[in-house]
Amino acid sequence: MSGYDVVVCGAGVAGLAAACALGALGHRVLVLEKRLMPAPVAKGEVLQPGSLAILRGWGVTDLLERAGAVRLSKLVARAADGRPRMVLDYGRLPTDQPWLLAHDYPSILEALTGALPSGVEVRRGVVFDQPLWTAGRVTGVRSDEGDIPASLVVAADGITSRMRTAARLSTERHDYAHRLAAFELAGADTVDRDVSAYVTEDGLRVHYPLPRGRVRLYVQVAPDELRDLEEDGLRRWAERVLGGCPGLAPLASVFRDGLARKQVLPASRSLADSLVVPGLALVGESGHSMHPMAAQGMNSAIADAHELATVLRQGGSLAPGVVDHALRRYDNARRIDLGRVGRVSHNAARMIISRSRLAQRALTGTGRNDRIRHEVMHTVSGLGVRRLTLLDRLHQLGLPDPRSTRLPTWARAR
Numbered sequence: 001m002s003g004y005d006v007v008v009c010g011a012g013v014a015g016l017a018a019a020c021a022l023g024a025l026g027h028r029v030l031v032l033e034k035r036l037m038p039a040p041v042a043k044g045e046v047l048q049p050g051s052l053a054i055l056r057g058w059g060v061t062d063l064l065e066r067a068g069a070v071r072l073s074k075l076v077a078r079a080a081d082g083r084p085r086m087v088l089d090y091g092r093l094p095t096d097q098p099w100l101l102a103h104d105y106p107s108i109l110e111a112l113t114g115a116l117p118s119g120v121e122v123r124r125g126v127v128f129d130q131p132l133w134t135a136g137r138v139t140g141v142r143s144d145e146g147d148i149p150a151s152l153v154v155a156a157d158g159i160t161s162r163m164r165t166a167a168r169l170s171t172e173r174h175d176y177a178h179r180l181a182a183f184e185l186a187g188a189d190t191v192d193r194d195v196s197a198y199v200t201e202d203g204l205r206v207h208y209p210l211p212r213g214r215v216r217l218y219v220q221v222a223p224d225e226l227r228d229l230e231e232d233g234l235r236r237w238a239e240r241v242l243g244g245c246p247g248l249a250p251l252a253s254v255f256r257d258g259l260a261r262k263q264v265l266p267a268s269r270s271l272a273d274s275l276v277v278p279g280l281a282l283v284g285e286s287g288h289s290m291h292p293m294a295a296q297g298m299n300s301a302i303a304d305a306h307e308l309a310t311v312l313r314q315g316g317s318l319a320p321g322v323v324d325h326a327l328r329r330y331d332n333a334r335r336i337d338l339g340r341v342g343r344v345s346h347n348a349a350r351m352i353i354s355r356s357r358l359a360q361r362a363l364t365g366t367g368r369n370d371r372i373r374h375e376v377m378h379t380v381s382g383l384g385v386r387r388l389t390l391l392d393r394l395h396q397l398g399l400p401d402p403r404s405t406r407l408p409t410w411a412r413a414r
């Protein structure tokens with residue numbers, strides 16, 4: 001089997017994004033994937049403006065828009081009755097695409113596949129096993145189709161990454177104590193074009209519109225809450241969800257109709273101690289995971305791919321020493337941003353999910369402080385990480401802030 005410049009292991013969002021980015025540099029890229037078709041999973045559907053800017057450069061945003069993707073203008077944390085408690089108004093962002101874009105996960109993968117440059121080959125139905133090593137450096141991949149040499153290996157094989165383990169890159173994964181039950185509600189075109197997250201006594205409820213008049217609804221559940229529930233039990237459970245969240249009333253009838261088609265998904269957070277070894281880089285959930293509340297996982301995977309291509313382009317060749325220097329720069333840059341984005345996602349999840357007085361005060365304080373809200377939105381949007389100071393954190397918890405109505409310069413300019 002002849003050599004490739006790059007072998008990408010996995011064709012989820014991270015792998016396909018890496019193939020788009022590295023293929024655009026003119027490299028010969030092979031993508032290996034065990035699945036014959038993308039899994040119809042109810043995850044990774046909301047793209048942030050930072051990702052849209054990158055995806056536009058690859059031609060993916062246009063494909064998604066043509067495939068009916070829905071633009072969402074706000075991220076709103078609400079009380080259980082629907083009253084807004086904190087509004088992130090994306091229209092204020094300093095970008096020419098100041099909105100979120102929502103589409104089904106398989107459609108996002110399809111758009112990425114449709115935009116792959118001509119030098120990229122995707123081979124499905126292939127299982128990879130481990131990296132090939134030469135003198136302490138990764139020089140290819142072992143798969144069930146044989147050994148495939150390459151100048152660079154990109155591990156994009158998800159949260160349980162076999163490649164990460166085989167490359168001896170360690171990570172500590174913290175699983176959240178809850179799961180998210182996902183429902184796809186058909187015929188529900190009455191909801192606003194925003195992401196609405198409800199804070200209720202029983203945890204998080206989130207909805208947003210999807211193409212063709214559908215709505216995605218996530219309901220926070222305990223790990224065994226829905227296990228073995230028959231039709232009647234599920235119906236009683238749904239009435240409890242609706243009773244505890246009056247803001248969901250407009251969706252009540254489609255929720256009752258859509259109960260049978262549910263998926264229950266776990267949430268976790270992690271960041272590998274290093275994202276690289278010589279000759280190999282981790283992208284996407286092989287290297288990091290975060291709570292879905294702030295819609296950052298897939299967006300971080302796209303940013304990984306973009307950064308990896310940037311440092312490799314600056315390196316100028318795929319000679320081993322040049323690649324390994326570029327990989328160290330990738331690791332430095334991404335681990336700092338991922339640490340910050342991971343903390344933002346974790347804090348956002350805590351503010352919405354935790355019933356503690358501190359978490360609720362933080363939500364109220366952030367909701368009332370225009371300045372801090374805009375800084376948080378800038379980070380969440382993927383346009384650049386804005387650090388909150390210790391004083392900002394105290395303002396979030398209720399310390400009066402004389403600058404609370406003074407918007408950052410970028411927001412004032414719009």
Ligand SMILES: Cc1cc2nc3c(=O)[nH]c(=O)nc-3n(C[C@H](O)[C@H](O)[C@H](O)COP(=O)(O)OP(=O)(O)OC[C@H]3O[C@@H](n4cnc5c(N)ncnc54)[C@H](O)[C@@H]3O)c2cc1C
Binds near residue numbers: 127157296299300
């Ligand atoms: C409920 C929920 C909602 C979410 N919502 C959002 C959101 O709105 N926005 C957002 O940005 N993120 C969101 N996320 C996170 C996002 O879905 C993930 O971060 C993203 O999908 C991870 O992509 P990945 O390519 O890294 O991994 P994966 O999607 O897991 O892809 C890994 C691929 O590698 C393949 N593979 C693995 N091992 C092998 C092997 N040995 N041989 C061959 N192939 C292999 C797998 O088949 C798979 O296709 C959400 C997550 C959850 C759970």
